[in-house]
Amino acid sequence: MAATLPVFVPERRSWRRTVSGLPGMQLIVPTVVVLLLVLAIVGPLIAPDALVYRSDILSALAPPSSTHWLGTDEQGRDVFWRIIAGAQSSLLSAVAIVTGFSFVGVLVATLATLGGKWADEVLMRVVDAALAFPPIIFALGVAAALGPSLNSAIIAMILTGWPVTARVLRGVMKETMSQPFVENARVLGVSRTRLMLRHVLPNSLDVLVVKWAGDVGNTILILGGLSFVGVGAQPPSAEWGAMVTSAKGVIATAWWAAFTPGIAIAITATAFGLLGDILQVRFNPALRKR
Amino acid sequence: MKTMTNTPAQKDAERRPDPGTLLSVRDLTIEAGSKELSVRLVDHFSLDMAPGDRVALVGESGSGKSVTARAIMRLDPDFRLSGTVDFEGQDLLKLNEKQMVAVRGHKIGMVFQDPMGALNPLMTIGEQVMEPLRISGVSRAESERRAKSVLEELGVANAESRMKAYPHEFSGGMRQRVVLAMALISDPSLIIADEPTTALDVRVQEQVLTLMDKVSKERGLAVLLITHDLGTVAGFTDRVAVMYSGRKVDEASVDALFSNPAHPYTQGLLQAVPRIDQTVPRLLTIPGAPPHPLNRPTGCAFSPRCPFAFDLCLVESPELRPSPEGGVVACHLYGASGKDEGS
Secondary structure (H helix, E strand, O other), X not given: OOOOOOOOOOOOOOHXXXXXXXXXXXXXXXXXXXXXXXXXXXXXXXXXXXXXXXXXXXXXXXXXXOOOOXXXXXXXXXXXXXXXXXXXXHHHHHHHHHHHHHHHHHHHHHHHHHOHHHHHHHHHHHXXXXXXXXXXXXXXXXXXXXXXXXXXXXXHHHHHHHHHHXXXXXXXXXXXXXXXXXHHHHHOOOOHHHHHHHHHOOOOHHHHHHHXXXXXXXXXXXXXXXXXXXXXXXXXXXXXXXXXXXXXXXXXXXXXXXXXXXXXXXXXXXXXXXXXHHHHXXXXXXXXXX | OOOOOOOHHHHHOOOOOOOOOOEEEEEEEEEEEOOOOEEEEEEEEEEEEOOOOEEEEEOOOOOOHHHHHHHHOOXXXXXXXXXXXXXXXXXXXXXXXXXXXXXXXXXXXXXXXXXXXXXXXXXXXXXXXXXXXXXXXXXXXXXXXXXXXXXXXXXXXXXXXXXXXXXXXXXXXXXXXXXXXXXXXXXXXEXXXXXXXXXXXXXHHHHHHHHHHHHHHHHOOEEEEEEOOHHHHHHHOOEEEEEEXXXXXXXXXXXXXXXXXXXXXXXXXXXXXXXXXXXXXXXXXXXXXXXXXXXXXXXXXXXXXXXXXXXXXXXXXXXXXXXXXXXXXXXXHXXXXXXXXXX
C-alpha cells in the first residue's frame, strides 16, 4: 500500500447514553429522581384527603380546569392530587421491589459463581423453576394466602422478579471471572471470597445498575396491572398503575384520567433509566474521563 | 487411557532434592478430561531450580509449557496432577486450597501475557499493587510505602501520584511494570513469567526484559520463563528446557543449547529462527505439526517430523539421558543402541 488512509470509526452509542451525556443531564436527571423520591415521601401528607379519596359523582370525569388542574376521574376525584398522593405507593413500592429482587438475584448469582459446579447447577435449576411462575398468577396465589394488599403484591413481585436478575448477573459474573485480571488476582493469593467481593462483583455491577433502573419503570406498570386485577393497592388508595388501568375504559371521553398518571409513570421510568446510565458512567473510571 | 507403571523416572521420584534446590518438580503428570476419556497434557515432567536460577521453558503452542507452569501454582482445579512439586521443602501438590492461597503471590509470583487485561479496571494502581500485602495483614501505611518503593524499583516515575491512577491511564509497558510490581511486592523467591512480553511491542519487550533482568539479579530471584520466543531466552536465561507434546525432550545451558543443540526438535527450532545476517531463499520450518494429545504416535512423539528418525523411534519412546553437551535429552540418537549423528 502506497498511502495510508485515515480510518474513521463511527461512534455508536445508545440513545440513552447519548441523552444522559447531554450537557445538564448529569444535573437534571438526579434532581428529577430526588424530587420524585421526596414526592413519594411527602406526597400523601400534603395531598388533601377529601380530594384524593372522596367520591363526587356529580363532578366525575371533569376536564382539566382551574379547580381540578388535571381533571377528575370516574369517581369525581381530583387526578392531580391522586397522582401526588399515589407517588408513595407507586414509586416507593417499585423501588423496594426492584431493590429487593436485585439483592436476592445478586446473592444467588454470587453463590452460583462462587460455589462451584454443583451449586451453580442446582441454583440455576431453581431459577428455571422460579422463572416458570407467571408473576400475575403467582401474585394471585400470594394474595390468596396473605390477603389482597399492596404488601402481598410487593412480596409476590420480589419472589417472581429475582430469577431474571440472578440469571443475567450469573452470566456477567462468569464472564468477569474469565477476565485476566481475576486470574492475576488469584495468582497473587487473593482468596475466593475476596476475589468475588473486590474484583468480580464490582466489575459485574454496571449491568445490574442499568437493569435496576430500567426495572423500576416496568415494575410500576406491573404493579398497576396487579391493582387492576385486585391484588395490589386496594381502592380507594391512589396508585399510578391502578389509576391508569381503572381509567383506560374512559380514555376516549376523558383522556386525562388515564393519560396523566401514565405521564407520571413515563417520567419516572425515563428518569430512573437515565439515572442508570449516568451511574454506570460514574462507576467506570475509563468512561468517566471521556 | 491406561497409564504405564514403574518407569525408571518413577524411581527417581523417591530421591529427595538436595537442600540447595528451590523448586524441584518430579514426574509431574497432568491429565484432563473424564476418567473414561483422559488426555495426558503433560507426561512425567521434571525440573530443578536453585535459588536465583533463571530457566526458560520453551515449546510450541500446545506443548504443555503453560499448563505446567499453571500446575505448579495449582491454578486449574479440574486437572488431575500427579508427581511432586517440592518448593522450599513443601510438596505443593499436597497442600489444600487455603494453604495454596498463602503460597500464591507470597512465595511464588506469577506474571501473565496480557498486561492490558491483567489489571482490575475499577481499582487504582496503588490498591492493586498493595493487595497482596493487605490480605496478609500488613498495615495500610506500610503497604503504601512498600508499593511505592517497588514501583520505583521498576522504573515507574512519580510512583506516589501514579498509585492513585486507574489502569486505563497506563500504557502497555507501564501496565506490565505494575503487574510485575504486584508479583514482587511480597518478596517471593520465584517468579513464573508466562510469556510476559508476547503482547508488547518489540521496544517495550526489550525494556521489560531488561528490567526483569536487573530486578531478578538484585533480588536473587529465581525466574521460570515460559516462552516461545527464542530471542527472549538467549538474552535472559541461564538454562533452557524444551517441551514437545507434553514431555521435556531437551534441557541444557543456554550456551550449549544455542551452539550445539542436541535434540533434533531443538535443532529445528533454532533453524527456524530467521537471522538478520543470512539470506535464505525461504524461511526454514519444521514440517508437520505437533500431534494432538489424544493421538500421539507410538514411540517418540516427534518421530513423524524428525529427519533422523529410525526404526527404534517408531516403537519406543526415548527416556531422558545425559546429552553430550552436559544437559539431558530424550532422543534415541544418544542412546546406547542409537548412533550418534545428531550433532
